[in-house]
Amino acid sequence: xxxxxxxxxxxxxxxxxxxxxxxxxxxxxxxxxxxxxxxxxxxxxxxxxxxxxxxxxxxxxxxxxxxxxxxxxxxxxxxxxxxxxxxxxxxxxxxxxxxxxxxxxxxxxxxxxxxxxxxxxxxxxxxxxxxxxxxxxxxxxxxxxxxxxxxxxxxxxxxxxxxxxxxxxxxxxxxxxxxxxxxxxxxxxxxxxxxxxxxxxxxxxxxxxxxxxxxxxxxxxxxxxxxxxxxxxxx
Numbered sequence: 295x296x297x298x299x300x301x302x303x304x305x306x307x308x309x310x311x312x313x314x315x316x317x318x319x320x321x322x323x324x325x326x327x328x329x330x331x332x333x334x335x336x337x338x339x340x341x342x343x344x345x346x347x348x349x350x351x352x353x354x355x356x357x358x359x360x361x362x363x364x365x366x367x368x369x370x371x372x373x374x375x376x377x378x379x380x381x382x383x384x385x386x387x388x389x390x391x392x393x394x395x396x397x398x399x400x401x402x403x404x405x406x407x408x409x410x411x412x413x414x415x416x417x418x419x420x421x422x423x424x425x426x427x428x429x430x431x432x433x434x435x436x437x438x439x440x441x442x443x444x445x446x447x448x449x450x451x452x453x454x455x456x457x458x459x460x461x462x463x464x465x466x467x468x469x470x471x472x473x474x475x476x477x478x479x480x481x482x483x484x485x486x487x488x489x490x491x492x493x494x495x496x497x498x499x500x501x502x503x504x505x506x507x508x509x510x511x512x513x514x515x516x517x518x519x520x521x522x523x524x525x526x527x528x529x
Contacts, residue, residue, distance in 0.1 A: 297323035303351040309484040310470040324490035327518035358392040358491035362472035366398040389445035423449040432471040454504040461500040490519035
């Protein structure tokens with residue numbers, strides 16, 4: 295089986311696996327929507343003439359973000375509600391949140407750029423911007439704080455700077471832990487057999503990522519093994 299997409303020369307690849315593995319000068323290979331290999335060294339045996347190869351030199355790759363229970367706002371009209379929900383989902387996707395769990399069953403969908411599912415009851419603590427203390431691990435990050443910002447980054451920046459949250463814990467609170475809490479076994483971690491939902495940031499490491507109050511360093515979004523932002527690339 296040959297890869298349809300390979301991302302190479304990754305400065306730091308944060309897998310969010312059981313061992314918090316971080317690979318340096320790494321690659322991740324995908325066959326359509328599934329990850330088929332993660333590692334360092336030569337990957338050419340995984341490619342053929344149809345494989346698309348992207349260079350992430352000097353950049354980091356992390357699993358795509360997961361919002362574990364987003365409360366969709368209610369509107370007085372059906373058309374107004376649909377427009378509002380569409381705008382919210384687009385903003386979430388632009389912030390790297392490619393899986394959205396919500397109690398609003400009417401918006402469940404799977405699209406090229408984002409999955410929206412009905413959420414399960416919360417079993418772990420949720421933390422948002424302005425929290426006064428960190429709960430016990432595991433916890434999940436919420437982008438529903440003051441201002442309905444539709445992004446994890448302000449909360450992560452605040453928790454890192456003000457509460458000295460561990461950088462890997464913050465990443466897992468946006469990826470692995472919400473996936474586990476919501477029973478999503480196919481995502482939230484970068485390893486063979488998982489979905490190719492990835493984010494590429496133009497920073498050297500997680501500390502540099504959380505030093506920023508916004509996501510200006512977001513370089514690329516990959517959903518189901520397809521680069522979908524800033525432009526769609528056929529693989």
